[in-house]
Amino acid sequence: MKLSDSKIEVARRHNKVVYQDGNRLVKVFNDRKPGSDVFNEALNDARVSEAGGRVPRVLEVSQVKEGEWEGSWALALEFIPGRTLEQVIDDDEDNIDEYFDQFVELQLQVQSGTAPALNRQKDKLRRMINSVKSVDPSVRYDLQMRLDGLKGGTKVCHGDFVPSNIIIPDDGSEPYVVDWAHVTAGIPEVDAAQTYLLFKVEHPDSAEKYLSMYSKKSDTAKQVIMNWVPVVAAAELARGRRQREKFLMSQVEVVFDYL
Ligand SMILES: Nc1ncnc2c1ncn2[C@@H]1O[C@H](COP(=O)(O)OP(=O)(O)O)[C@@H](O)[C@H]1O
Ligand SMILES: [Mg+2]
Known part of the structure; x- marks a missing residue:
């Protein structure tokens, strides 16, 4: 082109x-x-x-x-003329609760779809975790075991569901979700753990708000989501973004003090 x-x-x-x-x-x-x-x-x-x-x-x-x-x-x-949900929230922080409501509804709507032909969440995470040699092998083994316990999973999991990947069109039509590079067919709560982690990295004040909202709306215990945080944090380390390394490592190691 x-x-x-x-x-x-x-x-x-x-x-x-x-x-x-x-x-x-x-x-x-x-x-x-x-x-x-x-x-x-x-x-x-x-x-x-x-x-x-x-x-x-x-x-x-x-x-x-x-x-x-x-x-x-x-x-x-x-090209979709509009503003990202991140920009909308930045300009109107007083109404952040409403925007989070909308954000989680949209994520649940995406996750209600099935697309079995997509790459598999479990395989992708396993491959990424295996490539991160800076994580102790015993820790990686434990994370792999958690993944082995995952049953199938054919739901659409965006993998990078954050407000900057949502476009609110200027014409008032329904939002678009963009940036599908990391989408997989998988289990929604793993995707929620990914979003929680990304909030922790970029907007730490909003992470707990997101977790509470997702937990209530999807009727999923917070513990079920948090169980996946070390897994998605280890996978995220594979992307080699140096400025995030220390934080991600702390999220991986939080439950492994005994090793
Ligand atoms: N189809 C589109 N129409 C309008 N803006 C878009 C579109 N796709 C992406 N954008 C804008 O470009 C930004 C970066 O694109 P994105 O696909 O999210 O790439 P990245 O992987 O860099 O986050 C988005 O946050 C959004 O502001
Ligand atoms: Mg993006």
């Missing part, structure tokens, strides 16, 4: 830049990102959409033809 000179930078991360280019949202990845990961994200978008999810349409996956990004893999999606 070609990027126009009028593109606007929406976000910049360690491995990619996200642009609005006219009516397209283009995620351009650096040259360390394998093409297979980019196709996997597009495939996830298509699968979730076919399972009835409200997801921006995939327009194209290809390598950028010219300019500073020449040769990089890029994913183009339909």
Whole structure:
């Protein structure tokens, strides 16, 4: 694909830049990102959409033809004019409880869908945990055992369900959920543990509010969700984000003082 000179930078991360280019949202990845990961994200978008999810349409996956990004893999999606739920909350903090209510309802709605063709949560977590050699092998073994006890799980688990991945459209229509790179077919409470952990990292004050809200609305004990926090924290370490390492390690080790 070609990027126009009028593109606007929406976000910049360690491995990619996200642009609005006219009516397209283009995620351009650096040259360390394998093409297979980019196709996997597009495939996830298509699968979730076919399972009835409200997801921006995939327009194209290809390598950028010219300019500073020449040769990089890029994913183009339909651009949804609107604001993320994170921006909405930042601008209207007095009504945070209502937004959290809406946020959890939306997560439960996503999780009510089934999409058995997606990658499996259990396999993905097991693979990620195994690759983190900085976690003690006995701790990893314990975490793997918890995963072995997981029965099947075919529910749509976004894997990165946070307010910055929800777009509230300007036209007043229903919210869109974006950023399906980590979606799996799995067990909802594991997905809730993931969201709880991400709140702990980015917005610690909101983590307990989220946990209480999710627990009540889904009728799931908080302990059931918290049981998965060390598992998802160990998996998150596999992403190699150095600034999160110390915190994630503390979340893994919290229940393993005896080892
Ligand atoms: N289809 C879209 N339409 C409009 N904005 C989008 C769309 N997809 C993503 N965005 C915006 O770009 C940001 C980054 O995209 P995202 O897919 O979440 O990538 P990242 O993996 O970097 O979080 C989002 O937080 C949102 O603000
Ligand atoms: Mg995102």
